[in-house]
Amino acid sequence: MNRKSLVNTLVVSTLAMIICGPAMAEGDTQGQIDAIKGVIPKFAVPMREVGDRFQNMYFAVEGGNWALAAYMSKYMNAAMKPASLTKPKEYESWKKFYEESFTPVNTAIQAKDKKGFESAYSKVMGKCSDCHDKMDYGFIKVVKMKMPADVGIEYKLNSEPDAVPK
Ligand code: HEC
Numbered sequence: 001m002n003r004k005s006l007v008n009t010l011v012v013s014t015l016a017m018i019i020c021g022p023a024m025a026e027g028d029t030q031g032q033i034d035a036i037k038g039v040i041p042k043f044a045v046p047m048r049e050v051g052d053r054f055q056n057m058y059f060a061v062e063g064g065n066w067a068l069a070a071y072m073s074k075y076m077n078a079a080m081k082p083a084s085l086t087k088p089k090e091y092e093s094w095k096k097f098y099e100e101s102f103t104p105v106n107t108a109i110q111a112k113d114k115k116g117f118e119s120a121y122s123k124v125m126g127k128c129s130d131c132h133d134k135m136d137y138g139f140i141k142v143v144k145m146k147m148p149a150d151v152g153i154e155y156k157l158n159s160e161p162d163a164v165p166k
Pocket of ligand 1: 044047
C-alpha cells in the first residue's frame, strides 16, 4: 500500500466511524434497553406481592401492629413500580387507585382507627376486582384470606403507624 492509499484508507475508515459509530452504538444501546425492559416484570409478578401485602395488612391491624400495616401498604404500592416502565399506561390506573381509592385505608391506619380500617378495607377490595374487570381479568376476584399470606411475621405486636422508616 502506497502512502496515498494508506491515507485514503485512514480517511475513509475514520469517516465511517464518525458517521456510523454513533448510530451503531445507539442501535446497540436501544437493543440493550429493550432487552432489559423485556425482563422487568409487568403486572402479574408485582400483583402477587400486592395480593400478599394487602392480605397481611389486615392481620397487622387486627394484631395492633400499626407500623406493620403501614409498612405493608407502603411496599404494596412500591411493588408496582416496575410497571411504570413496562406498562406506563396501566401503571397510571394503579397510581390513581392507590392515591385515591386506597387513601381511606391509609388514613385509618394512620389514625389507628380499627373500625374505619375494616370498612375501608372491604370497600377497596371490591375496587381491586373492578380494575381486574376493566383490564379483562375479571376472573381474578380478590377475597379475604382466613390467614395472612406470610405467616413468618408476628402480627400481634404493639406499634405506632408512623414508626416505618422513611
Ligand atoms: C390498575 C388495575 C389494577 C388494580 C387497581 C389492581 N389490580 Fe390486581 N391485577 C391487575 C391485572 C391487570 C392483573 C393480571 C396480571 C397481568 O395482567 O399481567 C392483576 C392480577 C392480580 C392478582 C393475581 C396475580 C397472580 O398472577 O397470581 C392478584 C392476587 C391481584 N391482582 C390482587 C390485587 C389486589 C389485592 C388489589 C387491590 C389492593 C389489586 N390487585 C388491584 C390489575 C389491577
